[in-house]
Amino acid sequence: MDTNGSTGTFRLKKGLAEMLKGGVIIDIISAEQAKIAEGAGAVAVMALERVPVDIRKAGGVARMADPKKIKEIMKAVTIPVMAKARIGHFAEAQILQALGVDYVDESEVLTPAGENHIDKHAFKIPFVCGARNLGEALRRINEGAAMIRTKGEAGTGNIIEAVKHINLINEEIKQLKNISGRNLKKHADKMKVPFELVEQIRNMQRLPVVNFAAGGVATPADAALMMLLGCDGIFVGSGIFKSQNPEKTAKAIVEATTNYDKPEIVAKVSQGLGEAMKGLEIEKLELKMQERGH
Amino acid sequence: MRVGILALQGDVREHARILVKLGAEPIKVKSQEDLTDIDALIIPGGESTTIGILIKKYNLDKAIREKHKRGMPIYGTCAGAIVLAKDIIKSKQPLLGLADISIKRNDYGRQIDSFETELSIKDIGRFNGVFIRAPTIKRFYNGVEILSEFRNNPVMIKQHNLLITTFHPELTDDTRIHEYFLNMAQEYKQVRDMQRDIEKNPYL
Numbered sequence: 433m434d435t436n437g438s439t440g441t442f443r444l445k446k447g448l449a450e451m452l453k454g455g456v457i458i459d460i461i462s463a464e465q466a467k468i469a470e471g472a473g474a475v476a477v478m479a480l481e482r483v484p485v486d487i488r489k490a491g492g493v494a495r496m497a498d499p500k501k502i503k504e505i506m507k508a509v510t511i512p513v514m515a516k517a518r519i520g521h522f523a524e525a526q527i528l529q530a531l532g533v534d535y536v537d538e539s540e541v542l543t544p545a546g547e548n549h550i551d552k553h554a555f556k557i558p559f560v561c562g563a564r565n566l567g568e569a570l571r572r573i574n575e576g577a578a579m580i581r582t583k584g585e586a587g588t589g590n591i592i593e594a595v596k597h598i599n600l601i602n603e604e605i606k607q608l609k610n611i612s613g614r615n616l617k618k619h620a621d622k623m624k625v626p627f628e629l630v631e632q633i634r635n636m637q638r639l640p641v642v643n644f645a646a647g648g649v650a651t652p653a654d655a656a657l658m659m660l661l662g663c664d665g666i667f668v669g670s671g672i673f674k675s676q677n678p679e680k681t682a683k684a685i686v687e688a689t690t691n692y693d694k695p696e697i698v699a700k701v702s703q704g705l706g707e708a709m710k711g712l713e714i715e716k717l718e719l720k721m722q723e724r725g726h
Numbered sequence: 727m728r729v730g731i732l733a734l735q736g737d738v739r740e741h742a743r744i745l746v747k748l749g750a751e752p753i754k755v756k757s758q759e760d761l762t763d764i765d766a767l768i769i770p771g772g773e774s775t776t777i778g779i780l781i782k783k784y785n786l787d788k789a790i791r792e793k794h795k796r797g798m799p800i801y802g803t804c805a806g807a808i809v810l811a812k813d814i815i816k817s818k819q820p821l822l823g824l825a826d827i828s829i830k831r832n833d834y835g836r837q838i839d840s841f842e843t844e845l846s847i848k849d850i851g852r853f854n855g856v857f858i859r860a861p862t863i864k865r866f867y868n869g870v871e872i873l874s875e876f877r878n879n880p881v882m883i884k885q886h887n888l889l890i891t892t893f894h895p896e897l898t899d900d901t902r903i904h905e906y907f908l909n910m911a912q913e914y915k916q917v918r919d920m921q922r923d924i925e926k927n928p929y930l
Binding site: 437438439440441443444447448450451452453454455470473474475476506510511512529532533534535556557558686687690691694 | 733734735736737738739740756771772773775776779780783804805817831832835836837838839840841842843855856857858859894897
């Protein structure tokens with residue numbers, strides 16, 4: 433429909449992420465899984481060829497999902513559909529935009545295609561990017577990302593890395609208050625971002641876009657933990673469809689995300705979920721996805 | 727003035743920010759108890775399927791309908807508009823069904839079709855309308871007053887104590903629509919306070 437207005441503005445990109453706050457975004461690999469996620473109350477789905485734990489197992493080069501599959505998923509649900517492009521692979525991102533995907537995740541879960549990230553200002557659809565620290569978050573925002581998420585360590589079902597990342601970002605934002613004018617300029621140079629952006633963060637005392645948890649969320653308690661640490665919402669990758677009871681686990685994580693501050697509700701939804709996905713220890717990993725893209 | 731914001735999911739913080747600017751006190755509403763002492767309720771933007779499912783899960787539907795019946799003003803933006811509608815075209819998701827409108831979800835298209843445009847609003851004037859995967863109001867029935875239209879579809883309506891926008895004033899710095907809503911809430915509060923006084927002192 434011709435709307436006679438302006439499209440692709442940063443307000444619209446950032447705005448869609450604001451609408452997802454307090455919600456759960458679920459990794460899915462088929463239209464059928466997308467419907468289960470929507471029925472459980474997910475705010476969006478992430479269309480993938482394989483969930484991260486299977487990407488680890490398969491090895492080789494992980495790429496954008498088959499456009500045919502993405503189209504099927506877009507047809508199956510009414511909630512926003514996100515899809516992943518490789519870091520720096522702007523051609524994959526252009527394909528995703530042409531398909532009409534609602535959000536692109538420029539993701540370390542796929543094999544990177546270059547040293548530089550995508551110039552996200554050049555796109556009409558919004559991007560989410562992972563970050564381990566304030567510098568990474570601000571560089572992605574400066575490149576045009578309208579949403580940030582922790583990198584965590586995808587496909588491990590182990591929350592420790594995501595916890596580290598959100599704590600570090602929050603601490604670094606707090607520390608900005610103690611840095612005076614000239615030193616703040618140096619600090620901005622060190623992070624390779626404009627002074628004005630760092631000044632804005634110092635004054636606001638938070639990122640200018642939403643910050644979700646991702647990478648290692650496997651249980652309702654994990655989701656509640658990340659919300660309590662100050663995340664705006666939750667991405668769950670392998671944690672849903674690698675659990676014993678995906679539908680029940682999805683519903684439980686949705687409820688725990690809304691009621692993260694009510695342990696009695698988180699306790700209730702955590703009961704009898706069956707086995708969660710089998711987790712991995714970070715020290716024993718051959719591949720640390722979080723180290724991709726700086 | 728205590729204004730509840732349904733905080734199951736969505737852009738609660740943006741509405742709260744505007745309410746604080748206007749001197750009102752935002753109250754997060756997640757359970758029936760949170761509804762007891764508020765003068766008005768906002769249902770924010772978000773995902774209407776998620777909000778609808780959780781409203782039902784926590785039995786908030788009956789409680790909100792009861793408040794509506796007693797005259798409490800309710801304002802819904804985008805997903806809030808969908809949740810308040812009587813029916814959604816081609817969908818069976820859970821609803822409150824309070825406003826006499828039929829609504830169609832994502833009717834302008836996907837995110838790439840989301841847009842900002844200048845609207846003209848009755849009694850308010852020009853306003854920057856931010857439409858994100860927005861619905862359209864396809865039909866409206868008894869007592870619905872259209873306050874603004876875009877391309878022959880109502881985008882802002884009022885029906886008794888309900889106010890609905892299919893766009894997001896909370897994503898701008900313009901507080902006029904929230905002021906309009908707080909005026910509706912003020913009238914309700916006065917009546918409610920008066921009723922309370924009468925209950926306390928029947929000889930007044």
